[in-house]
Each structure stands twice: as structure tokens, then as C-alpha cells.
Amino acid sequence: MPAPETAAPAKLKYAERPEWADVEPLQQYEIANPLAPILYSEEYKDATDYLRGIVKAGERSERVLELTEHVIRLNPAHYSAWQYRYETLVALSAPLDVELKLMDEFADKHLKTYQVWHHRRLLLLLTRKPAPELALIARILQRDEKNYHTWAHRQWLLAFFNEPSLWEGELDFVDTMMNKDVRNNSVWHHRFFVVFQSGVREGEEDRERILKRELIYVKQNISLAPNNASAWNYLRGVLEHTRQPFGSLAAFVQPYTVPLPASTTDIVDLENPPPGRDADLPCAAAIEFLADVYEERGGADNVDKAVELWRSLANEHDTIRKKYWEWRIREALATSS
């Protein structure tokens, strides 16, 4: 939870300000309450008493914006204040660019609060100007690279407005984020969303080429950092989505399933980039993948090979999931016999 914030500079309480004298503050109704005593800071109590008074009177005015901003600064999760603020903005036809600018600051400060993002979405539905939003989201993701709300906001923005110019730089953006942290699952998810889950855009109609591009992309990233669950999940996702057999990747995966050889050749193979010299091998995800390849091929010999690989996961390379690997072995043997 974000720390409470005091609006600076220190102001008089609403109860002491003559311009608020016409509002009847409404105190919180208190009764005996087993898990929930309420201890308010004076400032918060004063502001929310006046907010309740304003809501009861149904007032829509400039000072409502001042008051709701104050309450939200003190408690950004106060959804009633957000809701009343939004309705007031609409009722007053207030300038939304001013509001969005203020919200930029809130997004920075309270990026983990649902309401901040939802309010932005409501504003964008009114302004219908999504382009500047991408830059703001990018800036915030620089600070908190896995923030769930921020990524979901970006996906909503792209899909909802669905303008070619919005999508244009998206794969470059993915690259920028990937370069910062190749293990960021949010970035891998976003790439899948952009490439496979949001329709086929102009220039992307040749799906064979796209598949090839994505396979090279994920293989290169695995080559740079083999022990990366997100990249292996992406590889599986691409193959399943495009209905490609796992076996088509066997030659690429094999070198990742064994210890790093003492000497490596310097042959550059773009189709099958080898593990780097400092890779931590064997890689559990690669062993799992290769076992799936054998299982896919079928036949007693191949099942035996798969079982051997699963045993090595259960007993050595992924012992925390021993029970899972043992289940895979039982299932495969039961099906093949």
C-alpha cells in the first residue's frame, strides 16, 4: 500500500475555510465493529466528511474537483472519490487535457492502484486521442517493468482504438523492453498479443514469414539466456498456435539438453543458434521440450527416451516438480503399453 501523502502546503481544514461554510459535512457512521476500528488522520477525516456532504447535496462544481483531488491524494484507492470526480468532470465539461496531465502524475505515483488506470481509460474514451498515451505507458514501464495494470492498459489501448499508427512501433517497443530484461514474462506475453492475438495487419499477411521471424527471434533469445521459462513458453505457444510439430525444433533444442561441451566451434547457424559459452546447462525446459518431441513421435523406443529425460528432471534437474514428472512417466507408459 502506498504511504499516505500529505497535500502540501499545509492548508486550513475545510471546516475552517469560509468558502466551504455552506457545505454540511457528513461524518462517518460508526458502530461497534469487530475487525475494523477506524482511526482517521484529522486531515483525512475533515476531507472525507466534506466529500460525503458534497455527494449528498449532489454538488458539481470546480471545488468538487479540488476536494476529490485532495481525497485521492490522501487515499488513491478511494473509488467513491474517483467516481464522483469523473462524473463532475463530465458534468462541468472540464478540459480533459488538464485532467490527463494531472493524471500523468498520479500514474507515476500510484501505478499499482486500479482506479488510476480505470480513470485514464474513461478519459481516453472521451478524448479519443490514444497516441500520446503510448509514450506515457512506455515511460511508466521503464520504472516498473512488470506492472500488470500498465501492460493491460496498453493492450486495451491498442486493441480498442486499433489504429495502424498505434501498432506500428509495437515490436520495436517489445525489443526495447526485452533488451532490459529478457526474462520479463509481461514482454513475452505482449509480443504474443501483438503478433498472434490481435488480428493480421497490413504487411503481416504472409504468415509463413511471420512464423519464421518469430522462431528466429525466440531461438536467439534462448541462445542468449537458456534458462528462461517465458521464452520456452513462447516457443511452445507459437508452435501450438501455428500447429507446427515440436519435432521441427529438435535440432535446435538438443544442444541445450546436455552439459556445455568443452570446446565449441564458431560456426554461425541462424536457424539453430547454439548456447553461449557461459550457459548454465543442461537446461530443464529444453529437456522437457525434447521429451515432448520423443513423445510426439511415438513408438516404444521414443517413449523410452522421453521417460529417461523425465527421470532426469524428476531426480536431478527439476526436483521440486518430481511428482509432476513421475505422473508424466506413468501416463506415457500406460498409453504406450
Added chain:
Amino acid sequence: MNREQLPSTLLTSLHVSYIQNLGKSTDDLAYHLTAHLRLNAIYWGLTALFVMGHPDALEKEDVIQYIQSCWVEEAGGFAPHPGHDVHILDTLSAIQILVMYDALDRIDIPRVVKFIVSLQQPSGVFAGDSFGEIDTRFTYIAINALSLLGCLDQMDRDGAANYIKQCRNFDGGFGRCIGAESHSAQVFVCVAALAILDRLDEVDGDTLGWWLSERQLPNGGLNGRPEKLEDVCYSFWVLSAMSILHKIPWIDAEKLTAFILSCQDPEKGGISDRPGNMTDVFHTNFGVAALSILGYPGLVDLDPVYCMPAHIIEAKGLQKGWKNLQRRVE
């Protein structure tokens, strides 16, 4: 903290008094900031007490009166606290608490049903309030609440299931809305909602079960997404979904149990997200709930679909085909 000092058994009586005392603390500066979670907090505390076998540890009549004071007459639902706005989150908590206390007759059920049903959007998903934020979490909450009230037939069930289906990702998991990343907590709400709707055919159980078992880290704890830290609350989100999918045996139960127990505060009671951190009633409930699913000795069975005591859900004829680990005896 010294590993050897970490608790290795469930400190039930400490947790009971921790939850009882939550209502008595008067010097907690952050407390006013959590008013928007107040009814949820009572639900978390009460569920933990029921699961630990202390259903009478709170003053029942006080709790019911407090719930009634959170009723918002104009809207027909519950607010987290008197004077706040009605929200579906608090409306479910109120219903769950009243079901546990067998006191549903204290509320106007047709009006509550009307409020919940009014939040369903044309796409099938539910909004949380009139502010309009949507989330598969709210869909689960609506389905859970309506089924507890015996009024599931008053919503668009196919629409809701269809929206959830569209939130399924390439890794088998589910996100908060269409296009959003898979996340353990969202997986729980989507799978549990589909279970209540008898639509588990929309789930690829083996792929999702594998993704969920991948959430276990070498220290035994579970995370919410790949490459994130473990946290006690994910023990419940992950295990509940796995129980519904009959995949709990894929988890290293011993290591996860040890991890949850190590997050207890051995002096003041309560459970935190990770060892040595501040405890809270949210993590206390989900830690205890997860231990129940793992068959920890002495605990009451938890229904993972509703996150409520299993005997209460069974008595209402709502039990689905989940499978927890068998309860161990000490």
C-alpha cells in the same frame, strides 16, 4: 531471520487471538486507508477462524449488525464501510459472512440479486460498480454470490463463460481481461467461475496444471507469474485452481507447507507474504486456506471454489468435484 527460529507448526491459538485483536488496535496509522477493504477483511478473518475450528471467536451479532450498517439502500448492495459506495467485492463478502453465520434472512435477497445482475456487461463480463471497471475477478464474484443466493439462473451464464474463454492465453492461463497476461489469481477466479457454471470443458487442464505447477519455486513457495517472487497468497490462488483441476499431487506439498509455516509471526500471530515480513489478515486467511487444501492436520476442510468451509457449501448442495489432499493426522 535465523532459519531455525522460523515456526514449523501452525500457531492456531496465536492466529485466533491475532484476528480477534484486529478489531481492537487503535494505534494503527494506516488503518483509515483500508476502510475500502473493511468487509473483505472481516470475511478473510472469519474464514480463517472457521478453517482453524474457531467459528465462534467473533461476536456473531456484532458482525451481522456491522454488515447491515454497510447496506446501501439506493443501490441495493453493500459498501465496504458505512458511508462508502456500494461495490460487488463487499457485496460478496457480506453474503459469504452471512452464509457462514446462517443468517441470509437478514438481507433483502431479491434486491441484492438485482444489483449484481445489473453489473453484467453486453460482452458477458461483470463490472465491479457503476464506475465501470471490468475484471474476470468481478465475474467470479458475481457468479459466486449468485450461486450462494440460489439465483444463478438470473444472469447470462453463457455470456460470462464465453468472455472467460476469450481470456485464455497461449500458456493455458487466464488474464484479467481479454488480451491480458496470465496471472495465478486470475487463473483461480476464471477456473472457479467455470467450475460453478459447470463449464470446465473450457479449460485445458493438463496445460494449465503444468503452468500452475511451474509456479513453485525451489524454496517451496508459489509465485503469480514466471520470474516473480513467491508470496503466501499465491499458495491459495494456485492450489485452489489445481484442486479444481485435480492436479494438487503435482505440487511439492511438504516444501510449500514449510514455506507457509515459516511466514507466521511467532510472537503476535498472523501470516505474512514472506518470512519475516509484516503480517495481515489477508495473508493469514490465504495461508490457512492453503494449508487446509494441503491436508494440514487439525484444520477444517476448505472448499477451494468458494474459499469457504466445505461443509457449509456441501450443505447448500453447491459442492463441485474438486480434490484437496487427504487430511493428515498428527
